[in-house]
Amino acid sequence: xxxxxxxxxxxxxxVEVAERVTAGLRRVRADLEVEALPVADGGxxxxxxxxxxxxxxxxxxxxxxxxxxxxxxYALRDGTAVVEMAEAxxxxxxxxxxxxxxxxxxxxxxxxxxxxxxAGARSIVFGVGGSATTDGGAGMLTALGARxxxxxxxxxxxxxAALAEVATADLSGLDxxxxxxxxxxxxxxxxxxxxxxGAAAVYGPQKGASPGDVERLDAxxxxxxxxLDASAPAASPGAGAxxxxxxxxxxxxxxxxxxxxxxxxxxxFASALERADLVITGEGSLDAQTLHGKxxxxxxxxxxxxxxxxxxxxxRLALPAEVLGEAGIRRxxxxxxxxxxxxxxxxxxxxxxxxxxxxxxxxxxA
Numbered sequence: 001x002x003x004x005x006x007x008x009x010x011x012x013x014x015v016e017v018a019e020r021v022t023a024g025l026r027r028v029r030a031d032l033e034v035e036a037l038p039v040a041d042g043g044x045x046x047x048x049x050x051x052x053x054x055x056x057x058x059x060x061x062x063x064x065x066x067x068x069x070x071x072x073x074y075a076l077r078d079g080t081a082v083v084e085m086a087e088a089x090x091x092x093x094x095x096x097x098x099x100x101x102x103x104x105x106x107x108x109x110x111x112x113x114x115x116x117x118x119a120g121a122r123s124i125v126f127g128v129g130g131s132a133t134t135d136g137g138a139g140m141l142t143a144l145g146a147r148x149x150x151x152x153x154x155x156x157x158x159x160x161a162a163l164a165e166v167a168t169a170d171l172s173g174l175d176x177x178x179x180x181x182x183x184x185x186x187x188x189x190x191x192x193x194x195x196x197x198g199a200a201a202v203y204g205p206q207k208g209a210s211p212g213d214v215e216r217l218d219a220x221x222x223x224x225x226x227x228l229d230a231s232a233p234a235a236s237p238g239a240g241a242x243x244x245x246x247x248x249x250x251x252x253x254x255x256x257x258x259x260x261x262x263x264x265x266x267x268x269f270a271s272a273l274e275r276a277d278l279v280i281t282g283e284g285s286l287d288a289q290t291l292h293g294k295x296x297x298x299x300x301x302x303x304x305x306x307x308x309x310x311x312x313x314x315x316r317l318a319l320p321a322e323v324l325g326e327a328g329i330r331r332x333x334x335x336x337x338x339x340x341x342x343x344x345x346x347x348x349x350x351x352x353x354x355x356x357x358x359x360x361x362x363x364x365x366a
Contacts, residue, residue: 001025002276004037004269006295007045008284008315011349014038014045015052020350021280021313024357029365037272039281041295042186042259043129044090050075050082053267060115062108063143064093065132066100067158072108074116081121082266085109085242086130089139091207094132099208101217103159104133106245110143114175123182125262126249128242129189132207134160134200134217136193136224137248144252145173160200160243161213163220166227171251178252185249186259188293191240193233193247194222199240207243221247260298269302278364279303282313286332290319297327304328311364313356315345333359 003018012020018036025032037053040046051057055075064070065088072087086092088108094100116124133139138148139158148156151167191197200209200217209217221244225234230251233239238256239247250256264270273279281299283290291297300310310329317334324332335345335352345352 001032001034001278001280002037002272003034003280004039004272004299005280005282005313006039006041008349011284011315011346012353014040014049016350017282017313017353020353021357024354025361027354027358028361032361032365035272035275037267037269039260039267039269039295039299040127040263041129041188041293041298042127042263043188044084044086044092046084046127046263047073047075047082047087049263049267055082058115058119060112062088062111063105064108065089065104066094067105070108072112074112076116076119076121079120079122080125080266081116081119081123082125082127083112083116084127085245088112089133090130091132092130100132100159101134101204101207101209101213102161104135104207105139105158106131106133106135106137106243106248107139107143107158109245110140113140114144117175117177117181121181125184125186125266126254127186127259128245128249129187129259131242131245133245134204134207134209134221134243136160136163136221136244137246137251138163138224140245141171141174141248141252144175144178146171147173160217160220163224166224169227174252183249183252183254184262185238185241185246185254185256186262187238187241187246187256188259189241189246190237192235193225193239193244194218197240199244202240203243258293258298260293260295264298264302269299273303273306273308276308279308279310280313280360281310284315285318286312286314286316287318291327296329300328311360313353315349316342
C-alpha cells in the first residue's frame with residue numbers, strides 16, 4: 001500500500017498522517033508492506049514533504065513578513081531546491097492574532113530563494129501558498145536585486161499598499177543566476193493578479209483585509225503592473241497566487257505548473273505508484289476545494305491513470321460518493337464517522353486515523 005496524503009491542517013502534518021494510517025494498517029496485518037510518501041500542493045508543508053522523500057533540509061535566517069528575523073527552511077537534493085514561501089512569508093510567521101494585509105512583505109521569500117541559489121540549486125520548485133502578504137512579489141524582487149522607488153527617489157516601503165507610491169522600477173540589478181536556473185512556480189491557485197478574481201479580492205480577506213483594504217490593494221497592484229509595463233504576466237495563470245508573489249516569480253522567468261503535479265514529480269510518486277496495489281490519499285477536509293488542484297485530487301488522478309485503486313482519509317467529508325468516484329476515489333473514510341464532535345476529532349486525530357487505518361485494512365485486505 002502507498003500512503004500519499006497531505007496534512008490535516010491544524011491537527012497533523014502529512015508525515016504524521018502517514019505514520020498514523022500505517023500504524024493502523026499494521027495492527028491488522030503486521031507484515032503488510034506500506035510505503036509512506038507525504039505529499040503537498042505547493043502550500044505549507046511542501047518542504048516537509050520533500051525532506052520526508054529524502055531531500056536535505058537547510059535552515060537560514062531571513063526576514064519575516066513584518067520585518068523581524070525568522071528561521072526558515074528549504075530542501076535540496078541533486079541540484080533541485082524546494083522553496084516554500086510560507087516558510088518565510090506565511091501567515092504562520094505572524095504573531096498570534098496579528099494580521100497585516102497592507103504592510104506584510106515577501107522580502108524573506110526572496111532571501112530564501114537567494115540562499116537556494118547560493119547552495120548551488122540549478123532547478124527551483126517555488127511552492128507558494130499560505131501567504132500573509134499581498135505585495136505582488138515586490139519584497140521578493142527587492143531581495144533579489146530589484147529597486148522600486150517613489151517619485152522623490154526613496155525606496156518604496158514594504159507591503160502591498162506602498163505599491164501605490166512606486167514611480168520607477170529598476171530590474172537591472174536582479175540576480176543574474178535567475179536567468180540560468182529552471183524556475184517553477186508551483187501553486188494550486190491559477191488566479192490572475194488583479195480584478196474580481198485577483199489576489200486582493202479573493203484572498204485578501206483571509207489575511208485580514210477589509211473591503212476598503214481590498215480596493216486599495218487591488219488598485220496598488222494594478223499601478224505596480226503599469227509601472228512595470230507587465231500586463232501579460234499579470235493576467236497569466238498563477239500571477240495572483242500568494243498575494244501576487246506568483247506575478248513576481250513569473251516576471252523573472254518562472255514557469256507556472258499546478259503545485260500537486262510538480263510535487264508528485266519531485267517526490268518520485270510515479271515509481272512509488274508502480275509498487276502499490278492500493279493508494280491511500282487524503283487531507284483534513286474533502287470538499288469542493290479538493291477538486292481544484294488540491295493534493296488528494298492530484299494523487300487520485302495520477303493513480304487512476306495508472307489503473308490503481310484509491311481510497312481517501314479525511315477529518316470531514318463534504319463530497320457525495322458519485323463526485324468522489326468521478327475524481328478517482330473509490331471510497332472516503334472520515335474521522336467524523338468515528339467521532340461526530342469536530343473539536344474532539346481535531347484533538348484526537350492521530351488515534352482516530354489509526355482506527356481508520358484498521359478499517360481500511362479490514363475492508364481491502366479481506
